[in-house]
Amino acid sequence: MAGPSTKSAAVQIVRPPSGPGPTSTTTSTSTGKTFDQAKAGGGTKDATAPGSEKKRETPQRICRNVMIYGFCKFQDAGCVYYHPPPGTDPNSIATPKSGSPALTNAIPLSKESKSSFGLGAEHLSAPVFVPKTPIAESASPRASTPAVSTGAQTPNWPPLNNAGGILPRQDVSINFDESMLSLDPTQSSGMDGSMYMSGQPLRQPLDHHLYTSPLPHVSNATHHPLNSFFIPDDLRRIIQSRQEAVYTGTQSGSAAGLPTELGVYHSLIPIGPAQGTTPSKVYGHPAPVYKAVSSVDGNVYCLRRIEGFKLVNEAAFGSIDTWRRIKHPNIVTLREAFTTKAFNDNSLILVYDYHPLSSTVWEEHLSPAPDQNGPNTLASVAAAKRRSGMPIPERVVWSYITQIANALKAIHSSNLAARNLDPSKVLITGKNRIRLNGCGVLDVLAFDAQNVVIHQQEDLVSLGKLIITLCYEFFQPGQHPAIPLDHIGRHYSPDLKQLVIYLITQSTHPKSVDDVVKMMGPRILNELDAMQNYSDVLENELSAEVENGRIVRLLTKLGFINERAEFELDPRWSDTGDRYILKLFRDYVFHSIGVDGSPILDLSHVLTCLNKLDAGLDERIMLVSRDDQSCLVVSYREIKHCIEATFNELRNSGNPHRGHR
Numbered sequence: 001m002a003g004p005s006t007k008s009a010a011v012q013i014v015r016p017p018s019g020p021g022p023t024s025t026t027t028s029t030s031t032g033k034t035f036d037q038a039k040a041g042g043g044t045k046d047a048t049a050p051g052s053e054k055k056r057e058t059p060q061r062i063c064r065n066v067m068i069y070g071f072c073k074f075q076d077a078g079c080v081y082y083h084p085p086p087g088t089d090p091n092s093i094a095t096p097k098s099g100s101p102a103l104t105n106a107i108p109l110s111k112e113s114k115s116s117f118g119l120g121a122e123h124l125s126a127p128v129f130v131p132k133t134p135i136a137e138s139a140s141p142r143a144s145t146p147a148v149s150t151g152a153q154t155p156n157w158p159p160l161n162n163a164g165g166i167l168p169r170q171d172v173s174i175n176f177d178e179s180m181l182s183l184d185p186t187q188s189s190g191m192d193g194s195m196y197m198s199g200q201p202l203r204q205p206l207d208h209h210l211y212t213s214p215l216p217h218v219s220n221a222t223h224h225p226l227n228s229f230f231i232p233d234d235l236r237r238i239i240q241s242r243q244e245a246v247y248t249g250t251q252s253g254s255a256a257g258l259p260t261e262l263g264v265y266h267s268l269i270p271i272g273p274a275q276g277t278t279p280s281k282v283y284g285h286p287a288p289v290y291k292a293v294s295s296v297d298g299n300v301y302c303l304r305r306i307e308g309f310k311l312v313n314e315a316a317f318g319s320i321d322t323w324r325r326i327k328h329p330n331i332v333t334l335r336e337a338f339t340t341k342a343f344n345d346n347s348l349i350l351v352y353d354y355h356p357l358s359s360t361v362w363e364e365h366l367s368p369a370p371d372q373n374g375p376n377t378l379a380s381v382a383a384a385k386r387r388s389g390m391p392i393p394e395r396v397v398w399s400y401i402t403q404i405a406n407a408l409k410a411i412h413s414s415n416l417a418a419r420n421l422d423p424s425k426v427l428i429t430g431k432n433r434i435r436l437n438g439c440g441v442l443d444v445l446a447f448d449a450q451n452v453v454i455h456q457q458e459d460l461v462s463l464g465k466l467i468i469t470l471c472y473e474f475f476q477p478g479q480h481p482a483i484p485l486d487h488i489g490r491h492y493s494p495d496l497k498q499l500v501i502y503l504i505t506q507s508t509h510p511k512s513v514d515d516v517v518k519m520m521g522p523r524i525l526n527e528l529d530a531m532q533n534y535s536d537v538l539e540n541e542l543s544a545e546v547e548n549g550r551i552v553r554l555l556t557k558l559g560f561i562n563e564r565a566e567f568e569l570d571p572r573w574s575d576t577g578d579r580y581i582l583k584l585f586r587d588y589v590f591h592s593i594g595v596d597g598s599p600i601l602d603l604s605h606v607l608t609c610l611n612k613l614d615a616g617l618d619e620r621i622m623l624v625s626r627d628d629q630s631c632l633v634v635s636y637r638e639i640k641h642c643i644e645a646t647f648n649e650l651r652n653s654g655n656p657h658r659g660h661r
């Protein structure tokens with residue numbers, strides 16, 4: 001319910017002795033008693049702890065105090081002094097320096113203070129301190145950049161090689177990491193592994209959400225480009241350009257001359273070079289390719305149209321079901337096939353998965369010249385490569401062979417044959433990542449269910465010819481293989497030559513793809529290595545991004561709460577109670593300013609704070625009101641609790657029966 005009291009957060013707020021500004025609250029979670037109420041805007045008379053008002057007025061020369069780590073920090077006429085809290089032997093405590101870890105871990109909380117997340121109400125009578133000093137001294141998030149930042153004062157953090165490990169919880173001592181408050185680009189911003197380190201042993205049970213990958217080891221966004229926080233440029237560019245390519249052109253419907261709708265597909269756009277009515281080298285019919293959007297699932301598919309095909313035997317579609325069931329990483333998946341007259345002729349349509357910005361082995365390695373009319377794909381780059389006269393490296397050839405053999409194994413095992421193993425029907429969908437394309441077309445076009453075994457043998461011969469084509473670019477269909485084999489023997493390994501000879505030579509015994517796999521031997525392991533390495537790289541990138549969703553959820557909740565104009569008829573709802581803490585926290589994270597008054601736009605600071613908040617660390621931070629009149633020392637755990645409680649309040653508004661989560 002809306003109300004002015006900070007009912008849940010265990011905070012120590014030291015209020016100014018008099019005058020306007022936010023009033024202060026000290027709430028003990030152990031007792032649940034509220035001595036004072038935090039109210040933003042000032043001017044509201046607050047109920048204070050009995051007797052505390054009088055005591056607070058005593059040290060007139062010192063304005064305010066902030067109690068952290070069990071130290072009182074005094075400022076008088078611009079000088080800052082430290083002294084231990086009452087009852088502590090001053091000699092037993094070394095004078096802490098700004099930013100020193102000794103300060104951080106110097107004095108564990110007493111039992112009493114631990115139970116209440118900090119200091120008790122009796123500390124309200126402590127002298128008052130004005131946090132006018134720079135951040136490193138005052139630890140104020142809204143103070144200016146620390147004036148002192150020397151190597152000697154840099155905390156001696158544990159080695160970074162442990163970064164990304166488990167976040168130790170810090171519930172034994174107050175662990176206020178001053179370096180985290182530093183907004184000076186020259187200082188550590190805590191984006192290194194230090195934010196996870198407290199020199200304490202690991203605790204059980206483990207919190208799985210704390211197993212985040214190492215945060216970017218950058219100190220400040222002004223020194224490092226923002227994109228260094230995110231996935232590498234190359235990878236991002238590839239993914240983004242693919243995503244863009246998927247729907248490019250489909251917004252304006254089908255291209256001119258193409259049907260508006262074709263069954264459940266619409267927005268047909270031709271892909272690949274303009275083909276006109278030129279028959280396909282492989283199919284003997286014109287076989288243009290379109291991308292189209294399915295109105296069933298909204299996805300984009302690749303439609304291959306075989307022009308001028310009239311189905312005479314329905315059994316020709318028999319193998320389509322088997323092809324549809326084959327889901328293989330090296331085969332372009334066939335979704336469905338049908339005939340249509342929508343193009344004003346008899347056409348056969350086969351629907352495949354669409355792989356944006358893909359190319360073919362022909363375009364990549366064998367195309368004689370760049371296709372000026374084609375779209376801006378890998379083909380133009382490929383043609384340039386080819387013109388440079390570079391032979392295809394052997395490892396690439398083996399990679400292709402391995403993947404094709406893998407695809408053939410799956411196809412032959414399903415009692416099918418590829419039948420179109422041609423460089424133009426081997427799709428390159430990524431770096432050295434290939435997929436057999438156009439599968440099933442010839443099963444319908446040249447229906448011949450009786451001779452699958454023969455077609456499988458032909459597949460192996462086609463593979464041999466494909467390898468020759470890749471290794472010897474002047475190979476012509478029908479040419480005697482002696483010269484190409486000689487070329488391969490001179491430029492590639494004997495293993496490769498042996499394999500080609502096996503594939504293209506006629507044999508009395510039927511050949512099998514299993515024999516091909518055996519002949520490849522350890523080369524397959526190279527491919528396995530490459531795939532796993534790549535998978536590691538991607539997984540690494542994914543692990544760095546995986547927590548983004550948590551941060552967005554957190555920001556969304558804060559957005560729902562911060563600056564809400566009114567809730568349950570209370571126009572000051574978002575400025576009072578727990579919401580006031582969240583408001584100050586928002587200021588702490590986003591609205592810090594530098595010495596010159598310019599806004600500090602330190603992404604590492606924001607990410608650090610939000611990650612700590614999400615993890616609910618016991619680490620404490622000091623929140624300062626906008627008029628610098630009051631301070632709250634509050635832990636991330638308490639702030640997190642405030643967010644959850646307040647968000648639940650919003651969710652359950654007007655629905656008393658709705659359960660809290």
Ligand SMILES: Nc1ncnc2c1ncn2[C@@H]1O[C@H](COP(=O)(O)OP(=O)(O)OP(=O)(O)O)[C@@H](O)[C@H]1O
Pocket residue numbers: 271272273275279280281282283287288289302332352353354355356357358359360362363424425427437438
């Ligand atoms: N499933 C698919 N996803 C994305 N692009 C594809 C897909 N299938 C084919 N393409 C693209 O369509 C273009 C044309 O492919 P196609 O198989 O027709 O090659 P082609 O060289 O024109 O062969 P053909 O001589 O048989 O017509 C190629 O650039 C290819 O990258």
